[in-house]
Amino acid sequence: MQNLxxxxxxxxxxxxxxxxxxxxxxxxxxxxxxxxxRVYNLCSFGDGADATIPTELNNSxxxxxxxxxxxxxxxxxxxxxxxxxxxxHPMISENIKILQCCHINPIAKHTVRALFESIDIYKPKQSxxxxxxxxxxxxxxxKLRKRYSDIRETNGxxxxxxxxxxxxxxISSRYKIDIGRLAAIPNAIDDNLLNETSSLTxxxxxxxxxxxxxxxxxxxxxxxxxxxxxxxxxxxxxxxIIVGDGIDRHLLERKIKTNYPISH
Numbered sequence: 001m002q003n004l005x006x007x008x009x010x011x012x013x014x015x016x017x018x019x020x021x022x023x024x025x026x027x028x029x030x031x032x033x034x035x036x037x038r039v040y041n042l043c044s045f046g047d048g049a050d051a052t053i054p055t056e057l058n059n060s061x062x063x064x065x066x067x068x069x070x071x072x073x074x075x076x077x078x079x080x081x082x083x084x085x086x087x088x089h090p091m092i093s094e095n096i097k098i099l100q101c102c103h104i105n106p107i108a109k110h111t112v113r114a115l116f117e118s119i120d121i122y123k124p125k126q127s128x129x130x131x132x133x134x135x136x137x138x139x140x141x142x143k144l145r146k147r148y149s150d151i152r153e154t155n156g157x158x159x160x161x162x163x164x165x166x167x168x169x170x171i172s173s174r175y176k177i178d179i180g181r182l183a184a185i186p187n188a189i190d191d192n193l194l195n196e197t198s199s200l201t202x203x204x205x206x207x208x209x210x211x212x213x214x215x216x217x218x219x220x221x222x223x224x225x226x227x228x229x230x231x232x233x234x235x236x237x238x239x240x241i242i243v244g245d246g247i248d249r250h251l252l253e254r255k256i257k258t259n260y261p262i263s264h
Contacts, residue, residue, distance in 0.1 A: 003076075005039075005040065005073065005075045005076050006037055006077045007039070007040040007041070007042050007050075007075045007079070008029065008041055008042065008079050009026050009042045009080045010025055010041065010043055010044075010081045010082065011043065011045055013041060013042060013046050013048050013049055014026035020103060020212075021082070021103050022185070024081075025081055028079075029041075029146075033238070040073060040075060040242050042069060042070075042078075051065075051069045053066065063091035063092055064091050066086075067091050070092070071093055071096075071141070076096065076097060077096070077097045077099065078096050078098045079099045081101050081102075082100065082101075083100035092156065098156065098157050098158050098159075099158060099159045100156075100157050100160050100161065100187075101150050105165075106144070106162055106167050106171055106195065107144070107167075107170060107174070113191070131168060148171065148175035149175065157181070158181075159182070160181060160182050160183070162182065162183070162184050162185075163184065163185070163186060163187065164186060165184045168182045168183065171247060171257045178217070206235070207239050208228075208231070208238060208239070208240045208241070209240070210224055210240070210241075210242050211242075211244055212243075213245075213246045214242075214245055214246030214248055214249045214252055215246040215247050215248050216248045216251065219246075221246075221248060222248070222255055224252065225255050249262075
């Protein structure tokens with residue numbers, strides 16, 4: 001594997017403190033380098049990457065820019081951490097293996113209830129953005145349908161990677177894509193961390209912890225109190241802890257205090 005060269009495409013440089021995709025990329029980068037695999041970073045924003053794609057370029061021009069960088073550095077595998085981007089463009093050399101990763105639900109679904117839960121009179125700008133995101137769901141679904149159709153009809157992508165097998169089965173059946181071109185890799189867990197804490201598991205309280213960025217879009221955090229209300233009736237000896245911060249924290253706190261008799 002000494003001659004293997006891998007390039008990650010991310011919006012920002014891999015950083016465990018920024019977000020989930022950046023943290024996963026950071027951990028994978030360290031793991032690859034521990035096995036003497038050369039790793040490069042191709043980014044859309046920020047300084048310090050091996051290459052930063054100019055934002056003023058259109059998708060075809062971005063693909064040409066990326067392809068030149070990949071060939072010049074002899075990269076074998078491209079891991080697109082923002083799946084279904086311009087990197088599936090036919091301009092990318094067919095000698096480079098492309099893995100496109102979808103870190104979210106690949107089938108956009110939003111409800112009228114979610115629309116109203118996203119409205120906050122104290123944050124009109126964010127409320128408008130949330131509403132626009134949900135109203136735009138049908139258009140996004142049309143774009144997804146075209147995108148998956150393109151994947152079905154071309155061989156530009158070697159693997160499209162999702163978070164779980166259910167997504168693989170849903171996409172394969174809905175868009176008639178050969179299941180051999182799809183894969184599922186769940187979010188990683190550090191085995192060393194598990195080994196260090198395994199002796200404490202028997203002493204721990206029965207606790208469900210949600211940890212992440214408190215933002216209704218795309219995390220759907222306002223669903224948590226309703227979920228817990230359902231769970232607490234079946235498991236009254238358990239507790240739930242929410243860890244994180246974000247633009248919709250006050251919305252979540254207000255929803256918990258107003259509607260649900262749970263600790264916060």
